[in-house]
Amino acid sequence: MRAVALLLAVIACNTMDRGPREHAAGHVTPIDGGTLHYATKDSVRTLDPAIEFDEVSSYAVHALFDTLVDYAPAVRGDLASGHDLVPHLAARYEVSPDGLTYHFWLRDGVTFSDGTPVVAADFAFAFDRVLAMPASPFAAFLDDVVGARDVTAGRARRCAGITTPAPNELVIELARPNMAFLSVLTMSFATPLRPGPSDDERQHTALGTGPFVLASWDQGRRLILERNPRYWDAAAIHLDRLELTENVPRDTQFLMFERGELDAAERLSSPDYQWIMDRPDWAPYVQHRTVMNAFGSRMNVTRPPFDDRRVRQALNYAVDKDHELKLLDGAAVAAHGILPPGMFGRDDTLRPYPHDPAKARALLAEAGYPLGLDLDYVIMNDGEAARLAESLKSDLAEVGVRVRITTLSFATYVTAIGERGGPAFSKSSQLADFADPVDFLDVRFASTSIHDENSNNDSFYSNPELDRLLAAARAEPDRAARAAMYRRAERILYDDAPWIWEYHQDLTEVTQPYVAGYAIHPIWLRDFSRAWLDR
Amino acid sequence: MMAPAAQRFFANRGSLVGTVLICVLLAVVGLRPWLAAKDPAALDIDHGLTLRGAPLPPSMDAPLGTDDLGRDVWARIVAGAGSSLEIATLATLVALLLGLVFGLVAGYAGGWVDDALMRFVDLVLAFPFLLLAILLTALLRETKLASSTAPVVLTLGLVGWTTIARVVRGKAMSVSRSEMALAARALGASPTRVITRHVLPNIAGVVLVLAALGFAQNLLAESVLSYLGLGPATATWGRMLFEGRVYYRTAPWLVIAPGAAIIIAVVAFNLVGDGLRDAFDPRLRA
Numbered sequence: 093m094r095a096v097a098l099l100l101a102v103i104a105c106n107t108m109d110r111g112p113r114e115h116a117a118g119h120v121t122p123i124d125g126g127t128l129h130y131a132t133k134d135s136v137r138t139l140d141p142a143i144e145f146d147e148v149s150s151y152a153v154h155a156l157f158d159t160l161v162d163y164a165p166a167v168r169g170d171l172a173s174g175h176d177l178v179p180h181l182a183a184r185y186e187v188s189p190d191g192l193t194y195h196f197w198l199r200d201g202v203t204f205s206d207g208t209p210v211v212a213a214d215f216a217f218a219f220d221r222v223l224a225m226p227a228s229p230f231a232a233f234l235d236d237v238v239g240a241r242d243v244t245a246g247r248a249r250r251c252a253g254i255t256t257p258a259p260n261e262l263v264i265e266l267a268r269p270n271m272a273f274l275s276v277l278t279m280s281f282a283t284p285l286r287p288g289p290s291d292d293e294r295q296h297t298a299l300g301t302g303p304f305v306l307a308s309w310d311q312g313r314r315l316i317l318e319r320n321p322r323y324w325d326a327a328a329i330h331l332d333r334l335e336l337t338e339n340v341p342r343d344t345q346f347l348m349f350e351r352g353e354l355d356a357a358e359r360l361s362s363p364d365y366q367w368i369m370d371r372p373d374w375a376p377y378v379q380h381r382t383v384m385n386a387f388g389s390r391m392n393v394t395r396p397p398f399d400d401r402r403v404r405q406a407l408n409y410a411v412d413k414d415h416e417l418k419l420l421d422g423a424a425v426a427a428h429g430i431l432p433p434g435m436f437g438r439d440d441t442l443r444p445y446p447h448d449p450a451k452a453r454a455l456l457a458e459a460g461y462p463l464g465l466d467l468d469y470v471i472m473n474d475g476e477a478a479r480l481a482e483s484l485k486s487d488l489a490e491v492g493v494r495v496r497i498t499t500l501s502f503a504t505y506v507t508a509i510g511e512r513g514g515p516a517f518s519k520s521s522q523l524a525d526f527a528d529p530v531d532f533l534d535v536r537f538a539s540t541s542i543h544d545e546n547s548n549n550d551s552f553y554s555n556p557e558l559d560r561l562l563a564a565a566r567a568e569p570d571r572a573a574r575a576a577m578y579r580r581a582e583r584i585l586y587d588d589a590p591w592i593w594e595y596h597q598d599l600t601e602v603t604q605p606y607v608a609g610y611a612i613h614p615i616w617l618r619d620f621s622r623a624w625l626d627r
Numbered sequence: 628m629m630a631p632a633a634q635r636f637f638a639n640r641g642s643l644v645g646t647v648l649i650c651v652l653l654a655v656v657g658l659r660p661w662l663a664a665k666d667p668a669a670l671d672i673d674h675g676l677t678l679r680g681a682p683l684p685p686s687m688d689a690p691l692g693t694d695d696l697g698r699d700v701w702a703r704i705v706a707g708a709g710s711s712l713e714i715a716t717l718a719t720l721v722a723l724l725l726g727l728v729f730g731l732v733a734g735y736a737g738g739w740v741d742d743a744l745m746r747f748v749d750l751v752l753a754f755p756f757l758l759l760a761i762l763l764t765a766l767l768r769e770t771k772l773a774s775s776t777a778p779v780v781l782t783l784g785l786v787g788w789t790t791i792a793r794v795v796r797g798k799a800m801s802v803s804r805s806e807m808a809l810a811a812r813a814l815g816a817s818p819t820r821v822i823t824r825h826v827l828p829n830i831a832g833v834v835l836v837l838a839a840l841g842f843a844q845n846l847l848a849e850s851v852l853s854y855l856g857l858g859p860a861t862a863t864w865g866r867m868l869f870e871g872r873v874y875y876r877t878a879p880w881l882v883i884a885p886g887a888a889i890i891i892a893v894v895a896f897n898l899v900g901d902g903l904r905d906a907f908d909p910r911l912r913a
Contacts (some may be wrong), residue, residue, distance in 0.1 A: 156697065342871045360697065363877040366681050416673040418680040419696075482696055486670040 110374035113352050116606045116626040126625040127333040128607070131348065131476070132252045132342040132616070134502050135312050140294040141280040142221055142228045146506070147523055147617060150280065151336060155317055157283035157300035158324075160196050160215070160262075161185070161274055163527075166611040171382065172506050174483060174614045175527055177274055181210065181284070181301060181324075182262075191269035191569055198260040205305040205320045212256035214284035217256050222281050223366040225291070229548065230281040232540060236270040236566075269567040271574060273524035280616075303329045303621045308561050313340055324402055330609070330624035348356070349602065356603045356610075358498070358618060361475060368602060380423060381612035383525035384565075386430040386532065389484065390540070390551045390590035392516040396463055406455035406591040408445040410491040411592050415483045420476075424597040429502045429582045432596045437529045437565075437578030442586055444593060464492025470518035471497060472505040477519060484592075504544060510546045520550060520591065524615055529578045533558045534562050537585060551590035558584050632832070635906040639769040642902020648895035656709045663699070667862050669708035671697035682878040690775045693882040694871065700884050703862045707885065711892070712860045714776050714783070719838055721784025722791060722845075727834070729788070730795025731822055742762060745796065746791045760786050764857040776859040779852055784844045791837050798830040832907030839900030843893045850889050864889050 113444050114344060142151045160182040165458075166174035179185065182196040194626070202210045222228045223243035234240045238253025252263040264272065276282070298306045304317035317334040340348065342357075346364045349357035352615045360368065360378075360608075390400035398404055403576040415562045425602070428445070431438040456464065469485070471477045484512065485495040498515070500508060508514040525531050535541055539559050541549035558581055565577035610623035636642050641856060674685060675697020683693040691700035733744040751759070760782050767778035800824075802808055809827050816824070852858050852870075853865025864885040871881025 100683060361873050362680065363874045366679060367877050412672075418672055418676060421680050482670060483672060486672075 108242070109561065111371065112377070112605050112626065113430070114604065116608065119608075119626050122330045122609060122624040124330045124624070126330075126627070127335055128331050128355050128620050128623055128625065129337070129353065130358075130495075130620065131337040131345050131354055132358070133340060133345070134211060135340055136309070136315055136336070136340040137503075138295045139283070139298045139306065139309070140291070140302075141283050142218070142225055144280060145229050145525070147581070148338075151216075151618055152306075152315055152317065153280045153298075154302070154616055154619060155304040155334065156298040156302045156306060157280050158302045159280065159282045160277050161279050163613070163615050164382075165619075166613040168611040170611075171569040173611070174616075185274075192266045193566075194264040194266070194273065196262040196264075198262070199324055199429045200260070202324045203322050204284075204301055205322055206297050206299060207322060208286065210284045210301055211259040212262040213259070213417065214286060215253045215255055215262050215282070216251070217287055217533070218281065218283060218285040219247065220251055220448065221285065222603055223251055224249070227291075228281070229329070229546060232535075232548075233276045233279065233281075235264045236273065238265040238267045249406070264293050266280070269569060271566060271568065272526070272528040272529075272530040273366070273530075275528045276352065278526050293313045304334060307333070314338065318617055328622055330622070333581055333622055344606060349604075354415065356599045356601055356606050356618075356620070359476075359610055360600055360602065362419070362479075365423075365600060374602065376606055379612050380598045380599060380600050382433065382611065383599045383614050383617060384432045384435060384527060385521060386427055386593075386596055387424075388430075388433055388594040390513075390518060390520035390591045392514075392550075392552050392587075392588050394512075394552045397459070397461065397467075398516060401457045401588060402455045402459040403461070403465075404592075405489065405587075406443075406459070406491065407454040407592050409448045409452040409455065409492070410587050411445075411484055411594065412447040412488050413444055414447065414596060415487065416595055419479050419483055420595065423600060424595040427595050429586055429593055430536060430591070431529055431578070431582060432532075433534070434528070435529060436571075437575045437582075439579040439582045442582060445589075447487075456491065456493070460583070461492075464494065466494045466496070466515050468515060469495045469497050470505065470509065470515040471499055472502050473520070474497050474502075474562055481519070493498070496608040507546075509550050510548075512544045512552060513548065523617075526582045527615060529581075530562075530566055532547050533581055533585075534566065534579065537560050537590065553588070555584065555588065582589065588610065632906045636902050639902045639905055641898045642906070643766060645895045645898025645902060646873035648891060649899060652708055652892060653893065654711065655705055656712060658708065659705050663702040663705040663819070666748035666803075667698065667701040667888065669698060675699070679819075680879060682874060684878070685880055688756055691884045692878065694867070694881055695878075696876060700867075700880060704864070704884055704888055706862045707864045707867060707888065708892075710776065711849060711863045711865070711889075713851050714779055714859070714863065715842050717776075717780040718845040718849070719723040719781035721780065722787040722841055723834065723838055726791025726837075727795055729792040731799050731826065734796040734799025735818060735822060735826065737800065741800075745793075748822065749805045750791050751786075751789050756786060757851065760852060761855065761857060764852055768857070770831040776807070776861065779849055779857075779859055782852070783848055787841055787845060787848075791834070791841065794833060794837060795830060795906070798833060799826050802829045804825045832903070836900055836904040836907060839896055839903055842876065844901060846896065848886075848892050864892075 107340040116418040127290045132148045136152050137146055137149045138144050139152060139155050141157045143152060154468050158181055161177050162180040164175055164176045164178045170254055181199055181202055183199040185196045187194055220243060222230045223234060223240055232245050237251060239251045240329040243251050255263045257263060283300060297310060303320055303323045305320045307316040309315045313362060314445055319332050323329055325536040342361045343357055346360060348354045368378060387469050389402055393399055417424050426444040447584045473479045488495050509518045522532055522536055535548050537549055542552055561577055561581050565574050568574040601612055601616060603610060606627040608624050609624045610620055613619045675693040682695055683689060685692040689699050694700055729744055733741040759867045763782040763785060764778050767781055803826055808821055811821050811825055853863050856869060858866045867885035868882055874881045896900030
């Protein structure tokens with residue numbers, strides 16, 4: 093009875109909405125100081141840049157560590173912004189005409205947050221560490237570097253292709269051209285590190301060159317970052333502190349946001365989104381951004397019934413994408429493959445699989461399942477994921493496929509679907525680490541991305557033809573020819589359907605009116621490092 | 628003995644109202660196919676949601692509106708009556724069985740058996756009700772029973788039997804030490820016979836009261852567990868409340884409908900429980 097009374101009281105309080113509590117003061121030039129509060133529904137897993145690959149950990153890691161090159165900051169309202177590569181810790185760089193040698197000259201006067209100067213050897217150390225570390229998922233990204241495989245295999249301690257001719261010069265030699273290599277170097281693992289701390293210590297401590305330093309981290313609860321006074325681009329940083337509260341469900345985040353306890357709320361749940369978009373006093377502070385991602389349902393193609401292509405195609409025909417788009421408040425577009433709209437090399441002439449239950453039934457019958465089949469489907473614990481799974485279940489029931497939904501916590505889900513013997517059918521997604529097809533196609537569908545555990549290729553799809561095509565495309569200097577190869581790759585994956593291709597989703601975020609200098613970044617998503625408080 | 632108790636029960640306005648409400652609830656469960664033709668589990672994303680994907684407000688077609696997946700809320704409330712009442716009934720039976728066995732044995736045997744059993748009861752009671760319930764449900768959900776209503780039924784039964792055991796023990800102790808029980812034993816009656824012929828009939832009234840009140844508590848507890856996401860996968864009222872909570876502002880019918888249903892059912896069973904207590908215990912009459 094008490095719970096019901098409490099709920100009614102909450103309803104009563106919240107129907108008296110007041111709109112934003114505090115408006116922008118109207119300063120034109122950025123104001124220094126202040127703390128920005130934000131939250132995430134998941135938790136930060138690690139601060140080690142050699143391990144971090146999930147979105148939430150990257151919020152912290154990207155603020156703590158800096159790389160040779162990075163993407164330009166996003167600008168509010170400019171949808172093309174945030175895609176260009178700009179030198180960061182490198183003052184300048186040169187790529188040899190054959191595309192095999194990358195020569196970087198470091199910026200003068202860059203130091204770690206404790207004051208020790210950064211030298212080229214600190215980069216070499218970090219690369220060697222990633223290559224030698226079995227737990228690091230990034231060695232594969234350096235596979236084209238001369239001598240990288242020797243370090244991975246334990247035959248060498250130093251990567252022969254990474255040299256430091258002078259303390260401020262770093263040279264990386266590739267064995268074969270890799271058109272995505274500069275983009276790869278924007279990933280946080282390519283940050284300078286000083287030898288010393290153990291791998292365990294690096295999980296929860298940080299000595300970096302980024303705009304912020306770690307003040308405290310109560311794991312699973314709150315992570316606090318403070319401005320790095322020694323940052324090389326200190327003039328661009330205005331906030332004193334960033335406070336990230338972990339494990340706050342989306343609807344709770346929104347309530348906290350309305351109470352003024354948070355300065356930003358991410359990925360509003362459907363009812364909150366619909367409510368706020370109807371409010372003229374709030375709507376101007378809602379941001380939408382098409383970011384590079386893909387969502388679908390991956391199938392382990394080595395296990396029956398998913399080893400039969402007809403079954404996988406049938407499931408693609410059975411799912412009604414319009415249902416999913418409607419449940420996502422229309423803030424998404426239907427997918428025909430994994431490459432998101434706007435991505436170089438995407439075949440925009442390919443149409444998503446149409447909703448065709450008759451064809452799905454025919455394909456299932458042809459594959460030997462005239463009476464349909466029973467499938468287990470795994471999702472992570474999230475309201476939106478649950479709604480979409482119910483929609484998928486109902487669509488598949490229409491063609492005789494009976495689905496049982498299993499919900500796992502985020503951490504269990506991530507581990508389980510990357511295991512060869514794990515669940516064969518589950519929700520999956522890819523968020524861009526960098527803006528190149530390599531990050532989607534090679535990472536998710538090349539044979540080299542298959543591992544028994546933590547497999548990035550979680551459909552365990554292996555196709556020599558696709559492997560050859562992707563390898564050739566990676567090394568192809570001619571942009572048009574390279575794009576044509578990716579269009580062929582997309583078509584192969586479309587037909588082989590290792591995933592049910594579902595949608596690409598926009599990111600939405602609402603910020604308090606006084607939060608300035610912040611825009612959702614197409615790659616880094618929630619990067620508040622350059623924000624300021626106009627109050 | 629029953630006749631005056633029944634008279635007293637129906638003379639009480641509260642218990643009368645409670646009885647009528649319970650009859651209505653049972654009628655809803657029984658007449659479900661005629662009351663709600665729609666499938667409570669059927670999604671209707673094409674027509675059951677607005678163009679923007681929001682739930683539809685109450686209308687002629689859907690008297691209580693639709694939920695976030697376009698399902699008919701009235702059909703779910705009716706289906707939820709069945710599953711919520713079923714869970715509460717089974718859980719109350721489990722609690723009654725455990726409570727009676729522990730209470731009767733402890734009360735009849737006395738001595739160290741009584742001490743041991745009652746300390747065990749104290750141990751269970753020492754845990755906060757909700758904490759223990761959450762722990763048990765979470766554990767049971769990891770077993771083979773996960774997909775059915777069994778985790779919730781067992782949890783509520785295992786958490787709710789202690790009060791019954793205590794009351795039954797006290798009653799059983801006084802009855803079994805009474806002269807009539809002494810006489811029966813002197814005449815050679817076995818303990819089973821004494822318990823079934825003398826103790827049980829004398830505690831039937833109080834057990835009935837405890838069952839009715841426990842039932843109301845189980846109904847509410849099921850809602851709380853479902854609200855915490857630990858309930859069964861079927862459409863129970865608590866689960867509807869849980870799923871609708873984020874819509875309290877844009878689609879309030881998603882919380883009002885199941886909330887009202889829970890309140891009505893809990894009040895009904897509490898009224899009946901209170902009425903029964905008054906009826907069986909004339910000393911409490913005003």
